[in-house]
Amino acid sequence: MxxxxxxxxxxxxxxxxxxxxxxxxxxxxxxxFADVKTYIQSGNVLFRSDESEKAVEAKxxxxxxxxxxxxPGVMVRSWKELSDIIANAPFPHAKPNFLxxxxxxxxxxxxxxxxxxxxxxxxxxxAGREIYVHYPNGSGRSKLKLPALKPGTSRNLNTVRKLAEMxxxxxxx
Numbered sequence: 001m002x003x004x005x006x007x008x009x010x011x012x013x014x015x016x017x018x019x020x021x022x023x024x025x026x027x028x029x030x031x032x033f034a035d036v037k038t039y040i041q042s043g044n045v046l047f048r049s050d051e052s053e054k055a056v057e058a059k060x061x062x063x064x065x066x067x068x069x070x071x072p073g074v075m076v077r078s079w080k081e082l083s084d085i086i087a088n089a090p091f092p093h094a095k096p097n098f099l100x101x102x103x104x105x106x107x108x109x110x111x112x113x114x115x116x117x118x119x120x121x122x123x124x125x126x127a128g129r130e131i132y133v134h135y136p137n138g139s140g141r142s143k144l145k146l147p148a149l150k151p152g153t154s155r156n157l158n159t160v161r162k163l164a165e166m167x168x169x170x171x172x173x
Contacts, residue, residue: 008043009073079167112148
């Protein structure tokens with residue numbers, strides 16, 4: 001069985017809506033996912049499945065859409081992908097909580113950063129289905145404009161590290 005990490009977009013952060021993590025776990029178990037674990041309240045869930053990444057992504061997004069009235073958007077990554085994201089993180093000078101990884105549903109076009117407006121010195125780097133953004137003053141008050149981020153969901157590097165650690169433990173167990 002594959003170990004997957006699903007990252008929900010705009011759940012419990014003022015976007016799509018509220019979803020207690022206990023309910024998310026029940027939904028995932030109802031879809032046939034095994035060893036389901038959630039992490040913090042921002043829509044992170046780990047599980048095992050024999051299905052493909054795209055299949056579990058579609059099933060979970062559909063089930064959440066039925067529950068919430070609107071599909072939130074679900075980005076699924078493997079433990080290996082999360083490990084690579086951490087290993088390839090740019091901006092070594094950035095505090096881990098000021099470096100956000102935006103997980104996107106598809107690979108971004110090479111010109112995705114061309115429309116970036118970064119008034120507070122934000123830096124960004126494309127990497128496949130992710131965009132790394134360093135917010136030198138934190139993301140809360142940032143005026144960054146980058147349209148390519150809209151369909152995705154972000155987690156700071158500390159959270160990505162914890163999810164990768166949890167996924168590695170599941171892989172080993």
